[in-house]
Amino acid sequence: MLPMSMNEIAGLIHGLVQSGDGKKIASGIAIDSRQVKRGDLFVAFHGQSMNGHEFVQAALSNGAVGALVTEDVKTDLPGCIVRVDHPLKAVQTLAHHDRSLFGGPVIGVTGSNGKTTTKDMLSLVFTVRGECLATQGNMNTELGLPLTLLRRSQSHRSIVLEMGMRGLGQIRELCDIANPTSGIITNIGQSHIELLGSQENIAQAKGELLEALPRDGYAALPATDPWLRKIHTRSQAQILWYAVSGDHFDGIETDSLFAFATDVENSPTGVSFVAHLLGESVKVFQPTHGRHNVRNAIGALSLGAAYGLPLDAMAQALSQLKPSAGRLNVVAGRNGVIVIDDCYNASPLSVRASLDVLSELGRDKVKVAILGDMLELGPIEEAAHRSVGDYVAELGIDFVLAIGERSRFTAEQARHGGGEVHYAKTREEATDMLSSVVRDNSVVLVKASRGAGLEKIVEHLVAP
Numbered sequence: 001m002l003p004m005s006m007n008e009i010a011g012l013i014h015g016l017v018q019s020g021d022g023k024k025i026a027s028g029i030a031i032d033s034r035q036v037k038r039g040d041l042f043v044a045f046h047g048q049s050m051n052g053h054e055f056v057q058a059a060l061s062n063g064a065v066g067a068l069v070t071e072d073v074k075t076d077l078p079g080c081i082v083r084v085d086h087p088l089k090a091v092q093t094l095a096h097h098d099r100s101l102f103g104g105p106v107i108g109v110t111g112s113n114g115k116t117t118t119k120d121m122l123s124l125v126f127t128v129r130g131e132c133l134a135t136q137g138n139m140n141t142e143l144g145l146p147l148t149l150l151r152r153s154q155s156h157r158s159i160v161l162e163m164g165m166r167g168l169g170q171i172r173e174l175c176d177i178a179n180p181t182s183g184i185i186t187n188i189g190q191s192h193i194e195l196l197g198s199q200e201n202i203a204q205a206k207g208e209l210l211e212a213l214p215r216d217g218y219a220a221l222p223a224t225d226p227w228l229r230k231i232h233t234r235s236q237a238q239i240l241w242y243a244v245s246g247d248h249f250d251g252i253e254t255d256s257l258f259a260f261a262t263d264v265e266n267s268p269t270g271v272s273f274v275a276h277l278l279g280e281s282v283k284v285f286q287p288t289h290g291r292h293n294v295r296n297a298i299g300a301l302s303l304g305a306a307y308g309l310p311l312d313a314m315a316q317a318l319s320q321l322k323p324s325a326g327r328l329n330v331v332a333g334r335n336g337v338i339v340i341d342d343c344y345n346a347s348p349l350s351v352r353a354s355l356d357v358l359s360e361l362g363r364d365k366v367k368v369a370i371l372g373d374m375l376e377l378g379p380i381e382e383a384a385h386r387s388v389g390d391y392v393a394e395l396g397i398d399f400v401l402a403i404g405e406r407s408r409f410t411a412e413q414a415r416h417g418g419g420e421v422h423y424a425k426t427r428e429e430a431t432d433m434l435s436s437v438v439r440d441n442s443v444v445l446v447k448a449s450r451g452a453g454l455e456k457i458v459e460h461l462v463a464p
Contacts, residue, residue: 001041001098001150003027006066006080009041012097013082013090015068020080024065029091029150031143038063043087046070056081088143095146096177102152102159105129105307106178108209110163110171111186112202113350114296115140117288117327118186119162121300124317128309130157140164145174166195168205175212182218182237182306183209184299188227189349194378203227210235220302222295223249223257240302244273244295259302261294266360268330268338273297275315277305284315289328289340289361292353326455328357333461336441338365343446343454346374348384352391354447359395362443369397370430370437370457372448373404382409389413401437403430404452427453431460 007022009015026041033055036042042059044052044067056073066080067073068087075081084090099106105126109119123134133156135148140162148161163174188203196202210231213219217237221228224247232239240258243249259277261284270287273294286297297318304314323329326344333339338361342354351374358367369392377384389410392400400421402411411423422437424430434457438444444461448454 001026001028001094001152002101002154003039006041006082009094010082013068013084013093015082015084015090018069018081018083020066020078022080024080026065029094029147030059030064031147033059033062033064036062036064040064042067043091044069044073045087091143091150092146092177095149096179098152099149099177099179102156104156104158105182106159106161106180107303108161108163108175108178108180108183108212109135109186110165110183110206110209112189112191112206113347113353114186114292115162115164116324117293118184118296118300119160120321120324121286121297121318122160122184122303124320125300125304125309125314126158126160126307128304128313128317129307131155132158132160134160135162138164142170142173146177149178163209165205166192168196168201169208171205171208172212175209180209180212180217181214182220182303183213184220184303185209185225185228186296186299187222187225187349189347190377190380190384191345191347192376193380194376197378199227203231207231207234210237213237218303218306220258220299220306222299223247223252224295226250238306240306242295242298242302244291244298247295259298259305261298264291264294266290266357268361275301275311277301277311280311282311282315284318286318286321288321288323289330290353290357292350292356293328326450326458328354330361331458331462333444334463337438337461338362338443339458339461340443340445340447341455341458343372343448343452343458344450346372346447346449346452347377348374348387351388351447354445355388355391355395355397358397358443358445366398366439366442367395368399368401368438368442368444370401370403370444370446370454371407371410372402372427372452372454373406375449375451381406385409386413390416392419393417399437399439399442401430401433403427403448403454403457427456431457434460 027039042064060077060079126132220240223241223243242259245262261273272285392414
């Protein structure tokens with residue numbers, strides 16, 4: 001957040017200075033009094049379990065220059081108190097104003113799967129241009145995104161923003177705040193179908209990013225996704241189609257691809273491939289796994305190339321990628337076991353991709369798939385779990401442990417293959433079964449929606 005006086009802030013958000021010196025300068029923003037830094041503006045939210053107004057005194061004591069409030073507060077410390085009607089709207093307005101002062105690339109990232117990893121890749125790619133401000137953690141919401149924008153300083157040369165979605169109109173709202181200059185949609189899957197009702201509605205919601213992009217911007221899209229091929233005309237931005245050699249796609253000529261990858265090779269330490277963009281080629285290695293992550297990387301490289309970043313420098317930046325916990329993170333377990341920790345979230349598309357990684361890394365080893373429930377699938381719940389079981393059988397996974405009420409359908413279908421299939425109703429029951437499922441020196445995938453809590457299974461497998 002660029003420095004502003006409290007009087008200027010009050011004017012922007014239509015607030016009323018109730019007390020204190022309006023000439024004080026705020027240079028940051030905080031919603032947690034424990035995280036306040038000197039010069040911050042503290043925003044007192046009234047949550048379900050906690051009232052931020054009770055912590056205004058603590059925020060001022062920690063160095064805040066003022067506070068936005070919606071109710072009367074008492075403090076004996078110097079600080080400017082500004083009364084507002086809607087603190088969330090106030091934060092969004094401040095973020096939109098700060099964004100209007102920034103002239104560099106602002107990249108919006110969304111998709112049913114892979115948006116966090118792709119955001120991480122983009123933030124590395126754009127460090128070639130200089131310091132890049134990027135979404136941290138799960139700050140991809142109507143509050144998290146503006147708070148991210150308000151972390152901006154004069155040193156930032158680009159911004160990469162992850163955009164989450166749980167309903168129609170939400171990405172449009174985020175775009176109204178952020179005004180992205182370009183964007184990427186990783187795919188249109190079935191995550192949140194319980195909330196949106198159909199994959200068509202998911203495409204409609206994700207496509208709001210396309211509509212927000214300016215004519216002189218870029219939209220990087222995977223040529224493999226049939227829904228994106230249907231809706232790409234909603235954008236006036238230039239479309240950058242990308243793919244991986246061997247991908248199947250219809251309706252797009254191969255020579256119209258902006259970027260593609262060849263020579264994909266997986267190893268326990270990561271994946272390498274050759275990236276081809278704008279007549280140039282370079283070998284890339286990144287410490288993550290899976291063909292889908294090669295596709296995500298090519299998408300990130302596409303946007304970097306569109307902004308004139310050199311391909312060799314971007315490739316070097318991607319080599320610094322650090323996999324997030326629970327997202328295809330390969331870790332050493334006990335007794336020579338290799339654990340693929342991918343239990344942060346799950347959908348039919350992402351489970352298939354993770355099973356591909358298991359099949360590749362476990363090519364010469366015993367392969368074990370520990371699969372929990374996929375959530376928020378609504379009417380396709382049974383069919384989706386059965387499709388995962390069919391794919392397990394198709395790949396010939398040696399041992400399967402399905403966990404949870406929905407995953408019984410996965411187990412039923414997996415039994416059509418040649419592997420040994422086990423089923424547990426609960427995570428606790430599954431933990432007791434691990435010794436009969438996981439063999440020494442095997443490769444084990446742990447995959448489920450976050451609500452299944454399978455990180456506990458991972459902890460058990462890697463504990464000394």
